[in-house]
Amino acid sequence: MIGSEPQLFEVVRRGGNRAPGSWIGIVSLTEPDEILINEIRSEAETQFNPRLLAIDIRETEPFALAREMNKLDNEWVLLHGFEHWTPARWHAAELNRNSWLRGGLNWFLLSPAAVSNIARYAPNVKSLIGSYLVIGPDQSQMSAEECETRLTQLREHYGMSDDQIIAAAENHELEMTPHMVEWLILSDRGDLV
Amino acid sequence: MPEVADSAAASGTTRKERFRQYFHAFNPTVSPEQALTDGFVLTDLRPELFHKKIAARVELEPRSRQALIGGIGSGKTTELLLVQKHLAEQGISAFYVEVSRFADISRAKPGFLVGIAAKHLIRELGSMDALADDANAINNFLYGYWQHESERVYDEEPHDPYYSFVGGVIAKPIISDNIDQTARQAFERILAAYRKGRQFSLIIDGLDRMHEIDDFRRLVFPDLSIFQTLEVPVVCVAPLALQFAPQSDLREQFDRIHELSSIRTNGNGLGRVLKLRDTAGLLTSTAGIEVISGSGGLVRDLITLARDAGEEAYVSGSQQIEKNHVAGAVRQMGLSYSRGLSHRQLELLRATAENKGVDPTDSEIMQLLGSRRIIEYSSTSFAVHPALSKVLNLDRF
Incomplete structure (x- = not known):
């Protein structure tokens, strides 16, 4: 993705055109919810009409998840709930990464917190996901007013302006905490995520 | 254009x-196996031709233990599969195992490699009555079993409070870190049955993602010792940390460490x-x-x-x-x-x-x-x- 955040249809289009077995990482501004999952499902059905199964993995151990996924043939699997995973669980996913390899597309629906954790605890998992596809704020069910309210909260809390945050990110002086990732996406600079 | x-x-x-x-x-x-099948692998990408050197040592030294080290995406699995292919062309059976497909590595205990190797040999041998008890011993060792206070053993959960579950090395491990002697002896008999007229070697993948080198030592070295004693040559990927490990005893566990640096x-x-x-x-x-x-x-x-x-x-x-x-x-x-x-x-x-x-x-x-x-x-x-x-x-x- 280059420049501003793509629309959801483009995210699904990019991911859906990848080869079978690919791992696709979608970053959502807010914690992924049923509305977003259904939007993705609907977009996928419109473009590709796949068999898509959404799996909430928040309470699932990585190896047990692999066993469930390997029972599926070439379905698209949309995994969500990663923001609830502890570092220990990410480490287990890292160790057992290859047990997740399968014939269908694996979609990883990630919040900013999950993006940080993958980078820190599961670089092997990250290497198979590759670059992220970031969904802009309007696809995360936030109105323009809600976005502005949230930006105001972040500015006041950290005492910084949007330009300062963007400049810090561009100079790679910005620690990518979930709030910072959220701020960049709200500021239409999800390309820096 | x-x-x-x-x-x-x-x-x-x-x-x-x-x-x-x-x-x-x-x-x-895509799996490296599929990439090989699809013809997408260059066997001479690296001038060092690691897979041929590794295979040569496997052929010539039955007690050899070799490690392959490389970073994420450096081609370790591809090299191991090329080793397997090369050995097969020389008539040597090499069992390639990606351990995370068999066991949750985060919960595995020493002995699990011996158990996985035994199960592979049993599958290759097919149904053999003479090895039924040994096959059962291996299953119990790997997956655990229910034991009555009189020490009678059951595979499935009985509805009786006098039974307790004895964990296996890849499921609910609650046994000690020493490899069970029954399992070891079972593996020896299974190996002897397989070996009549055949050579067997082991290629182990998937252990490189352990970040702590001491975890690798604790989990893998007991099994490597058994394989060496039984003259099963082993090639395994090892964590990148082994390359720079100050503890020389770790490096000395291997006859040769092959380092896949970047191209x-x-x-x-x-x-x-x-x-x-x-x-x-x-x-x-x-x-x-x-x-x-x-x-x-x-x-x-x-x-x-x-x-x-x-x-x-x-x-x-x-x-x-x-x-x-x-x-x-x-x-x-x-x-x-x-x-x-x-x-x-x-x-x-x-x-x-x-x-x-x-x-x-x-x-x-x-x-x-x-x-x-x-x-x-x-x-x-x-x-x-x-x-x-x-x-x-x-x-x-």
């Missing part, structure tokens, strides 16, 4: 079909990889050069960049993949590598870019090496990943 149009017209392929074929060829998550981008090997997979010639020559340069010599990153650049070209409606499509993909990869870096790690990356030396015994440096933000070309040659270097503005050094 006209060449592409002519060949497309001649072959009757549409733009969508050409790109689809391209995405199939450049898929970083120099100024040779022609990576160009041959691109050409082998890009049969439709979608990548322009300048785009190909940028893909090679941006990958830093890591094969998986080469494939990912080629794929991502192809995606950019496809969604933009382009007939070919140009340099600007690659530039976008390199930037995204660099941003991905920049996630989660601490201030100290940023300083270490700057120092690396300025050729101020790299201390691999520093745990932060190990993390940067392990996550491929620093690439090792030899024991004395290191560089920041070029995609990351661009994003951090370190390529000015």
